Amino acid sequence: MKKKIIDSVACPQCDGNVYIKSIVQESDEEVKEGVLCCNACSLEFFIDNYIPRFVTSNNYAQSFGFQWNKHARTQIDKFSGINMSRDRFFQVTEWSKDLKGQRILEAGCGAGRFTQIAVETGAEVFSFDYSNAVDANMDNNGLSNNLDLFQADIYHIPLRKALFDKIFCFGVLQHCPNPKNAFMKLIPYLKSGGEIAIDIYDLTFRAFVNPKYWLRPFTKRMAPEKLYHFVQQAVPQLFPVKMWITERVPFGKYFAFFIPVAYHKGFLRHTDSLTYEELLEWSILDTFDKFAPQYDKPQRISTVRKWFVEAGLENVNVRYGPNGIIAKGVKP
Numbered sequence: 039m040k041k042k043i044i045d046s047v048a049c050p051q052c053d054g055n056v057y058i059k060s061i062v063q064e065s066d067e068e069v070k071e072g073v074l075c076c077n078a079c080s081l082e083f084f085i086d087n088y089i090p091r092f093v094t095s096n097n098y099a100q101s102f103g104f105q106w107n108k109h110a111r112t113q114i115d116k117f118s119g120i121n122m123s124r125d126r127f128f129q130v131t132e133w134s135k136d137l138k139g140q141r142i143l144e145a146g147c148g149a150g151r152f153t154q155i156a157v158e159t160g161a162e163v164f165s166f167d168y169s170n171a172v173d174a175n176m177d178n179n180g181l182s183n184n185l186d187l188f189q190a191d192i193y194h195i196p197l198r199k200a201l202f203d204k205i206f207c208f209g210v211l212q213h214c215p216n217p218k219n220a221f222m223k224l225i226p227y228l229k230s231g232g233e234i235a236i237d238i239y240d241l242t243f244r245a246f247v248n249p250k251y252w253l254r255p256f257t258k259r260m261a262p263e264k265l266y267h268f269v270q271q272a273v274p275q276l277f278p279v280k281m282w283i284t285e286r287v288p289f290g291k292y293f294a295f296f297i298p299v300a301y302h303k304g305f306l307r308h309t310d311s312l313t314y315e316e317l318l319e320w321s322i323l324d325t326f327d328k329f330a331p332q333y334d335k336p337q338r339i340s341t342v343r344k345w346f347v348e349a350g351l352e353n354v355n356v357r358y359g360p361n362g363i364i365a366k367g368v369k370p
Contacts, residue, residue: 039069039090043186050092050194054078092190095170101330103169104262106149109323110174113151123151130364131235137161140203143227145192146210150175157185166190192220199226205234212239213331218345225349228369239336240362249298250328257329269326273299277321300324339363
């Protein structure tokens with residue numbers, strides 16, 4: 039944790055001022071191990087591996103911590119050699135590639151696939167996750183001068199209000215207990231004139247026939263390690279079948295839809311350049327990602343539009359995009 043950001047930190051319980059109570063290990067202006075404390079309520083929070091921890095890792099998002107530490111580099115552009123995350127980031131946000139002098143908040147960072155892109159804009163990026171996926175993000179994006187990582191709850195963000203020029207939240211809201219409330223919790227952290235960009239799974243007829251939702255009542259109750267072992271065994275058997283049906287059978291992609299493993303080739307840009315082994319690894323990761331989360335709550339596009347209106351945002355743009363529904367708005 040950078041010492042210079044302490045004035046931006048607030049107690050997630052009472053919104054009080056937070057100070058660095060003790061430093062066990064530091065490097066230059068970074069605290070590697072230490073303790074934060076709230077002036078008002080005296081709650082203490084540990085800094086571990088340079089990351090302030092405002093929550094424990096034993097929570098509803100623990101499957102994400104498991105998967106992103108297991109596949110820390112699988113979908114990171116700079117390791118995969120493709121620009122899938124970069125393209126998705128700028129397609130959804132429509133932001134400039136040069137954001138020097140601005141502050142960005144990333145809600146739900148995972149292993150840092152979008153963190154990398156935000157950092158490269160030159161903005162000061164505050165990025166958090168509810169799970170210990172923040173450790174994978176630290177490994178992938180390191181102690182960048184313009185990156186501040188922390189582990190926290192989207193419903194209790196430990197930062198000062200009206201601090202950010204931009205906020206984005208990708209691949210997260212559908213996995214929160216109450217997606218609307220999670221979205222609303224982000225708005226107070228925008229400055230006047232600040233922009234927010236989100237995406238969320240869309241609730242259509244396709245969602246009702248998706249085998250993912252037939253199996254999830256069972257799989258989401260499994261321990262992540264046990265489920266991952268099952269997925270790791272099943273995907274190499276089912277993946278080539280799904281590939282053959284998709285590519286060789288007329289209208290095969292409609293039949294292959296009911297084989298419950300992820301298949302990316304031809305469905306996501308740039309994935310044609312991935313090797314069979316890489317496609318298989320992506321399938322293992324995303325198949326686990328389908329079945330493991332405690333919550334999976336897609337939304338109707340009309341519902342998301344109402345959220346933005348209720349939040350008092352302007353220049354609202356809600357449409358379908360690469361991961362379901364994408365939406366943007368500006369705080370007056």
